[in-house]
Amino acid sequence: MEMAEAHTSAVAEKLNSAPKNAESLPGALPRKMTSRDELLVWMKRKEIDAAIKENPTVLLIAGTGTGKTRAGTQIALEAIGPNGRMAVTENLRKATEESPVTIVADRNGEYPEEKVGDVIGFQNKYNRNPSDPKDMNKLKMLFCPIQSLLNKAEKDHLLSKYDLVFVDEVHKESKSNEILLATLRDIQEKRAHTDHPLKIILTSATMDADKLGDYFKGAVKVEIPGINFDVDVKYHDKEVPINELPKAAAEKVKWTIDKGDEGNILVFFSGIHQIEEAQKTLIEMKLGDDIEIRPFYGSMSKEEQNEITKKIAEGGKRIVFLATNAAQESLTWPIKIVVDTCTHKHQKLDPITGRNYLDEEKAPLDHLTQRKGRVGRNDPKEGQLDKYYPLTTQFDWEGRLQHEKAEIQRTDLSSEVLTLLASGYDPRPDSTKPNAFKYLNKPDQSHLDMAYKRLHKVGATDSSGNLTEKGQFMASLQLNMNNASLVADGIKYGALEEATALAAMLEEYPNAFDKANGLLSNLKGTEQSDLIPLVNLLKNYGKTSESDRDQLVLNLGLRPDMMKDAYDLYTQIILDAGAIPPPLSTTEDLRKMGGGVGLDLAIHDSFADATTTGFKKSSLMVEGVGGAASIKVGKRSIFAKDKTLPSFISTSIRTIKESGVDKKIAELNHALSSEAQGIIYGQEHPRVAESSKPSSEKTPAQAVESEVKLPEEEKKPEETPIELKKPPLPWYKRWWGSIRGFISRLFG
Known part of the structure; x- marks a missing residue:
């Protein structure tokens, strides 16, 4: 864990040593911070305090600049009493780290020795304050991203440690926001008749109050318009x-x-x-x-x-x-x-x-x-x-x-289905089971079907749609589905550090290769991969002294803050994964592979829902869950140089408009090494070199498959090259061909 050992909680130290006023916050106007007593929400604290104490849910509809987050959270903390604990969700990482600074500054008049991490702290997938996980339990107010609180709900289905949850910017109907609201509503109903009910506060200047009021039983509105001129x-x-x-x-x-x-x-x-x-x-x-x-x-x-x-x-x-x-x-x-x-x-x-x-x-x-x-x-x-x-x-x-x-009705739901399954819910909107998830906005069933197929392809669910051991581990990581699978498969194949480094870069800085203007070519390791340079770049970053890292990144034409985010994420996953057993049983041979081949195998398995298996000129085929789609190859595609490579990974696909026509672009490409191909396909596969193992021996991949005991129909069939059919000719070419043939026959 060479890179992990260099990890420090830099943000936490910076926040504790920062001046306790808003002048230190990025994006804030450098002037004296408005006094808490001048905020409109704070002026209404008696009304808000009474609403919190007397109702299960409060809809705080407050205009911009009224202090709904800064003052509202402090009013809520007072309302739940000296022994109460609350969580505050934010949409942006920056808000989770900076809001505690402002609130501690407000409280310093009454509690002059209080620092961030004592009573009020934060946790996100990069950092936490306090840095020791054991000390998190002493916090009375925790600021965190939505996904972080959802992860807590996976482990503690009733969020029993919290008396109140404060959801900021609830008008943003993002998928994570919606999953959180439905989860909180379910928990609130389950705790309603106990001696420990859950209070919920939802805030926004432009929320759909009628819709949320109908969704949360017993919700009360508190409206505080901002001061606006014509x-x-x-x-x-x-x-x-x-x-x-x-x-x-x-x-x-x-x-x-x-x-x-x-x-x-x-x-x-x-x-x-x-x-x-x-x-x-x-x-x-x-x-x-x-x-x-x-x-x-x-x-x-x-x-x-x-x-x-x-x-x-x-x-x-x-x-x-x-x-x-x-x-x-x-x-x-x-x-x-x-x-x-x-x-x-x-x-x-x-x-x-x-x-x-x-x-x-x-x-x-x-x-x-x-x-x-x-x-x-x-x-x-x-x-x-x-x-x-x-x-x-x-x-x-x-x-x-x-x-x-709503975002949940128009986008991929793979990560959301993974989260719901890990939390014990049935994600299907028409389910009649007691654990059926009650959506605020009902998603399309076809989107859910696609999500299940993607999860199954990477091994997160079994053939019945139940979460596997690997899927449970993936859900514990606050990552995109494929990147979470990459970390899990990195453990499986003994390449945890390499796989985690790649996952962190794909999560935080996937376009680093493009932005570096070709300067990463010396980090490639192979001309057939856009992914290996990302791993090597993060490794070099970790080996460089902290004082020289920014210059290293700037020399490559990259952004130091994004590289730091990727490195912070990498180190946090490594530290967390160190205490977690491998998510899948595997053979010792595979665990010893490590390095390049292990990373190759992890990439192959974790992007199994986007593996290219055929090519034709400048197009390639992507195995999509809804069928195969022809897409344009990126500039550095290995297909531009070598038409014989048997396997290829496309990590992301984006659609662009060119002259009014949609074109799909593969952004990052990776060709599997011959060693990895031999392990994956076995000696009988036509794409593997003759030096492969005798076919009578089980390949490591076959051994793992046998050990995991996949259902018979789920065993991967021997893969063969796909023959691409020629696309049909345009109508005008077919018409002209017919006319030309007729004229030829007529005049002999």
Whole structure:
């Protein structure tokens, strides 16, 4: 565990030593933090306290900037008494680590010696404070991601350690949020008639209160509107095509500047590609030396975000922010004008490959309301109201859906089914069993069927859909399904560190290979893999002294914060896995393999739902759970050099639009070594070298299969190359061929 030994709880140390005010928080305006007593939610603490004590569920509908999280959590802690314990879920890792700092600062007047990790702490898949797991039990308030609390529910089905759960930003109908709400409702019902009932607080400025009120019996609403001034809204005279939005947004920015509108401008886009297009157009417009153009998006580093904050504090220049949805919430920057493209990207399920892809669509009204809420906070001067300029018509804006289709109804559910099975639920929406899961938004049965097939292909479930020993282990990791399987199979094949390193990179920085501009070629180890460089990169990072790591990463054109996230995740999994027995029984021969061959086998098994088994020119075949799909090969595909390689792994598939046509791109590729092929396929397989073991001997893979005692129908058949059929000719070519044949016969 060479890399794991270098692990330190850097974030915890930083938080404990940080100044106890909001000036130290990325994205916060560098000014004195608003006093807790000035927050609107804190002013209503008696009303909120009574609602918590008298009702099982409280819907805290509070406007942006009212202190619903900061003040609301402290009111809740007082309401449950000195011996009470509560958990607070956040959607972002940053919020889990930074919120405790702010709350401890508030409490330091009453408890001057209190530090983060004493009474109020955090836990996420990268770090925890306190660092010793045993000390977590002394916390009275724990901030954690949603998945972390779900993992606790897998082990303790009643969450018996907690008296109250506080769910922040509940309007985000993400899959994890929805699974959590349904789980909490079930636990609340089971504990309702005991001497230890569970209290639940749900907060948001734009939640669907009627829907949640019907779902949670006995829920009561507490509404605290924010202080907002009138906003001057001017709609566009016509709808703008999506591909023209970057240019239209840039023109609107120039127009509002030319006509004399004052203040910083925030422009909302659907993604980074639109931001880059608009930025290029604005630079060409030469807006003036007193105007600065600044992109802002969720994947920016903390250093880049802090640089923006610094620029605002310095003043002098007017700033045009070009932002994604990341700027919809939790920003304290002074904004006077919002230009809104009224679009966003969200994930959808590709029914062929069983993978999610990003689709660009019209943003629903709740998103647009959040964006509009970025202005209207400034006391207007004479005739100078804040401005909101949506790039669509009033008819279209007001006719949008109030909320988008829930994520659980439109995306892959493999990880969610895994979580539900581990928690003892039956995930099928029409199940009549007592443990049937009660969804807030009922998912499509075909999506659940696809999830079960994917889980079964990687060995997480048996042929009856029950969780296997491997599946139980996978569920304990807060990872994507394939990456969790990779860690499990790394243990199985004696390549835990290599497999975990790859899983951490795929989870946190899968596009590192692309971003490094070819500089990782010396780390490849083989020309037929885009995955091995990721493992070697993380190994080199771990061997480098902490003081030199940032420079190492910057020299490769990569981001230090994302590499640190990947390394923190790697070390945390290694430390946790060290106390966990292997998830599957296996032979000693396989355990001794380790290194490259063991990693190869782990990759093969963990991506069994996305293995390519055939090729034709620039296309390849992906075994999707819904059938085979032809996809375009990436630039570095091994198929571009060697057409004879027998097995190939595609770790992710994304859909892009090119000239209006959807194309699926394999982003990361890996060819299996001949040694791994010999183990997987056996000597009789036509793709294995003649030096393979005699066919009378059991291969290690066959030995494992026998030991696990898979049902007869689940044993993998001997694999043979797939012959790709030629696609049918287009109609015009078939028509012309018929005419040409007729003319040829007619004139002999």
